Amino acid sequence: MVVLSQPLVEKFSHIRTCKHNTSSGHVYTGIIPVIDLLDPEANTLIIKACQEFGFFKVVNHGVPIEIITKLESEAVKFFNLSQIEKDKAGPANPFGYGSKRIGSNGDVGWVEYLLFTTNPELAHQKSITIPGNSLLFWALVNEYINAVRNMGCMVLEKIAEGLRVEPKNLLSRMLRDEKSDSCFRLNHYPPYPELLQALSGRNLIGFGEHTDPQVISVVRSNNTSGLQISLKDGTWLSVPPDPFSFFTNVGDSLQVMSNGRFRSVRHRVLANSLKSRVSMIYFGGPPLSEKIAPLSCLMEEQDERILYNEFTWSEYKKSAYKTRLGDNRLSLFEKKTNPAQ
Ligand SMILES: C=C1C[C@]23C[C@@]1(O)CC[C@H]2[C@@]12CC[C@H](O)[C@@](C)(C(=O)O1)[C@H]2[C@@H]3C(=O)O
Ligand SMILES: O=C(O)CCC(=O)C(=O)O
Numbered sequence: 001m002v003v004l005s006q007p008l009v010e011k012f013s014h015i016r017t018c019k020h021n022t023s024s025g026h027v028y029t030g031i032i033p034v035i036d037l038l039d040p041e042a043n044t045l046i047i048k049a050c051q052e053f054g055f056f057k058v059v060n061h062g063v064p065i066e067i068i069t070k071l072e073s074e075a076v077k078f079f080n081l082s083q084i085e086k087d088k089a090g091p092a093n094p095f096g097y098g099s100k101r102i103g104s105n106g107d108v109g110w111v112e113y114l115l116f117t118t119n120p121e122l123a124h125q126k127s128i129t130i131p132g133n134s135l136l137f138w139a140l141v142n143e144y145i146n147a148v149r150n151m152g153c154m155v156l157e158k159i160a161e162g163l164r165v166e167p168k169n170l171l172s173r174m175l176r177d178e179k180s181d182s183c184f185r186l187n188h189y190p191p192y193p194e195l196l197q198a199l200s201g202r203n204l205i206g207f208g209e210h211t212d213p214q215v216i217s218v219v220r221s222n223n224t225s226g227l228q229i230s231l232k233d234g235t236w237l238s239v240p241p242d243p244f245s246f247f248t249n250v251g252d253s254l255q256v257m258s259n260g261r262f263r264s265v266r267h268r269v270l271a272n273s274l275k276s277r278v279s280m281i282y283f284g285g286p287p288l289s290e291k292i293a294p295l296s297c298l299m300e301e302q303d304e305r306i307l308y309n310e311f312t313w314s315e316y317k318k319s320a321y322k323t324r325l326g327d328n329r330l331s332l333f334e335k336k337t338n339p340a341q
């Protein structure tokens with residue numbers, strides 16, 4: 001019998017686990033929609049993907065691979081620093097370096113990260129110290145964010161076309177606005193001892209299940225698996241990694257603007273027992289004062305019930321940051337049905 005030493009058990013005991021989902025024999029991986037941005041049909045296909053999954057993979061995205069690999073190598077350099085050095089960029093409140101703690105309401109995961117805002121009105125970030133060549137680091141982060149924001153905007157413009165809402169930049173202008181309250185995250189999921197996984201028969205949670213509050217999120221990772229999305233029937237689907245493509249999530253705000261046509265996809269990351277996973281995520285958000293509500297131009301066509309009350313992004317963000325990771329943050333903003341109707 002293998003007996004785990006007490007310190008080792010304690011090290012992992014506060015991180016959540018989930019059952020291996022291979023026991024059912026159904027781990028679908030080949031059904032994730034792949035959108036070729038050069039395909040003339042892309043807008044229709046994106047709409048279908050947003051309705052069915054709230055998630056899709058983007059190829060022919062136009063983001064130069066050098067921009068991606070240069071930033072990844074800076075991120076790896078950072079995460080390879082000693083704990084003392086990395087802590088100089090922390091604690092994450094919410095921006096900066098964080099390890100294991102996610103947010104400020106008690107969530108934990110097998111992950112360390114750097115979280116930044118793109119909002120020039122929020123000054124927090126100026127005080128984040130990146131050890132080493134910080135000028136190069138910030139230059140690469142900015143270059144990457146610009147490239148990925150452009151790609152996200154192309155996707156949002158195709159969505160506007162597909163939904164036949166006008167003007168075409170109705171959604172993308174929120175991300176392009178100089179006051180856009182977007183954020184950017186570099187996540188590192190270290191490998192963890194396979195022995196522990198085998199003994200418990202459970203997977204260690206890297207990043208617990210949640211939806212992203214913003215409009216869309218653009219995810220890129222190295223070649224290590226771990227990301228899973230929840231399907232409409234609640235089963236988890238493993239997303240095969242693809243370092244040359246981007247994965248796009250519908251966020252809560254886009255679910256509201258589409259009046260529930262699109263799904264803000266629940267997703268999570270499981271730790272990998274053999275390899276590190278490094279991911280970079282751009283969360284495209286509106287300016288803080290932006291009003292988020294079901295798009296009136298969508299509703300005019302049909303006699304459709306409005307599912308959400310209007311809120312500003314600032315109100316939603318404030319409320320979201322009081323919730324735990326796995327909470328349903330939109331339920332507070334759902335319009336109550338009038339029993340008299
Ligand atoms: C537990 C939390 C972490 C989070 C803020 C929150 O209170 C609830 C939403 C979380 C989330 C999920 C998507 C993004 O990773 C994130 C940056 C965001 O905007 O909302 C995180 C927040 C965070 O890590 O601070
Ligand atoms: O690291 C990943 O692949 C996804 C993480 C994520 O969902 C998040 O940071 O919101």
Ligand SMILES: [Fe+2]
Pocket residue numbers: 210211212217267
């Ligand atoms: Fe997420």
